[in-house]
Amino acid sequence: MSSWMELEQRYYVRAARRQPIVLVRGQGAQVWDEQGRRYLDFTAGWGVNNVGHCNPAVVQAVAQQAATLMQTSNQFYTVPQLQLAQLLVENSCLDRVFFCNSGAEANEGAVKLARKHGREHRDGAYEVITALNSFHGRTLGMVAATGQPHYQEQWLPLTPGFVHVPFDDVPALRAATTVKTCAVLLEPVQGEGGVIVPHTDYLRQVRAWCDQQGLLLILDEVQTGMGRLGALFGYEQFGVEPDIVTLAKALGGGAPIGAILAKERAAVFVPGDHGSTFGGNALTCAAAHAALQYLLDHRLPDNARRMGDRLYQGLEALRLEYEEIVEVRGLGLLLAVQFADAISADVVAACNEAGLLLNPVRPNAVRLMPPLTLTADEVDEGLRLFARGLAKALRERRT
Ligand code: PLP
Numbered sequence: 272m273s274s275w276m277e278l279e280q281r282y283y284v285r286a287a288r289r290q291p292i293v294l295v296r297g298q299g300a301q302v303w304d305e306q307g308r309r310y311l312d313f314t315a316g317w318g319v320n321n322v323g324h325c326n327p328a329v330v331q332a333v334a335q336q337a338a339t340l341m342q343t344s345n346q347f348y349t350v351p352q353l354q355l356a357q358l359l360v361e362n363s364c365l366d367r368v369f370f371c372n373s374g375a376e377a378n379e380g381a382v383k384l385a386r387k388h389g390r391e392h393r394d395g396a397y398e399v400i401t402a403l404n405s406f407h408g409r410t411l412g413m414v415a416a417t418g419q420p421h422y423q424e425q426w427l428p429l430t431p432g433f434v435h436v437p438f439d440d441v442p443a444l445r446a447a448t449t450v451k452t453c454a455v456l457l458e459p460v461q462g463e464g465g466v467i468v469p470h471t472d473y474l475r476q477v478r479a480w481c482d483q484q485g486l487l488l489i490l491d492e493v494q495t496g497m498g499r500l501g502a503l504f505g506y507e508q509f510g511v512e513p514d515i516v517t518l519a520k521a522l523g524g525g526a527p528i529g530a531i532l533a534k535e536r537a538a539v540f541v542p543g544d545h546g547s548t549f550g551g552n553a554l555t556c557a558a559a560h561a562a563l564q565y566l567l568d569h570r571l572p573d574n575a576r577r578m579g580d581r582l583y584q585g586l587e588a589l590r591l592e593y594e595e596i597v598e599v600r601g602l603g604l605l606l607a608v609q610f611a612d613a614i615s616a617d618v619v620a621a622c623n624e625a626g627l628l629l630n631p632v633r634p635n636a637v638r639l640m641p642p643l644t645l646t647a648d649e650v651d652e653g654l655r656l657f658a659r660g661l662a663k664a665l666r667e668r669r670t
Pocket residue numbers: 372373374375376378406407408409458462463491492493494495519520
């Protein structure tokens with residue numbers, strides 16, 4: 272065990288299941304550990320490094336902004352915040368932006384917008400319908416919104432005001448809607464839930480139902496946004512315009528920032544309603560502006576589509592070779608490989624050893640979400656390493 276792992280055991284709260292790897296450096300889709308071993312990173316820092324680790328444009332923007340102005344109070348205007356807001360609005364279907372620090376915090380703010388909208392426009396309605404198997408974050412409010420009992424059981428009582436329905440099931444959503452409902456909150460593709468892609472028409476039908484009932488449609492694009500699914504925002508892939516979109520993860524190119532984007536009609540906050548000390552801080556906004564500009568200039572969503580297809584095809588070929596793989600699914604560069612048995616921990620350990628970092632998203636499924644800067648050579652190398660790791664894990668299970 273390295274001395275860093277010993278320090279972790281001694282001083283850190285035991286909240287994470289870690290792989291026995293100490294990462295010290297990253298560049299593009301690659302990271303290096305303390306012994307100088309190189310890995311291809313198909314976890315991308317939990318779907319964060321869409322523009323690659325230590326993207327030079329982001330590094331430069333951070334260094335420059337850090338030496339200029341990092342933090343002010345929100346009593347004052349700052350330039351990076353407004354430049355980033357403009358760039359997001361000009362490249363989305365939304366009209367206004369509020370910045371915060373994380374995905375959970377963005378979702379909390381979105382639910383506050385929905386409750387206020389419900390109070391003003393739907394007779395005090397406050398309930399938000401979310402999906403079973405969803406994931407919306409770790410705050411107490413978002414634990415209640417998340418439709419997975421194992422994220423909830425230890426933190427009872429849950430914050431009231433959330434109702435769960437099966438994902439990809441419009442009749443269930445209709446049946447759950449009452450006079451108390453103010454909004455529907457969904458991930459376009461469920462990420463943490465195992466990369467579950469709904470039928471192509473699902474979100475369009477949800478949109479139509481929300482319009483008919485006067486509900487807000489909130490899309491949690493914390494994981495699917497910023498090009499991950501092969502379009503800048505996941506909603507574009509499904510042909511809908513949400514009232515509110517939440518972002519975080521890849522927005523900052525590695526810097527911690529979240530955002531709520533809202534249509535004018537849903538942006539109902541007035542001064543004093545909401546705030547955040549660090550939200551919209553000049554440093555993280557400069558990083559996010561550089562990351563978004565890079566994403567747009569280099570057409571990374573298109574690359575995500577092309578490289579996602581290549582990776583998908585390669586994984587499909589492995590599925591035909593290995594009966595243990597029962598399904599390959601996903602969109603763009605958010606993919607999962609489903610196994611017949613609960614072998615993902617073994618597969619991930621063997622892939623790590625082979626030099627490929629992966630996430631065991633379910634006991635029987637691994638998730639692949641590499642940087643969107645991925646090249647064809649890196650896709651092919653990732654496939655070779657995955658095949659090597661899988662073969663080793665299966666061999667070891669048999670012996
Ligand atoms: N929403 C979705 C869809 C996520 O995937 C996540 C994190 O994985 C979150 C919200 C929570 O984001 P954060 O960890 O930044 O609070």
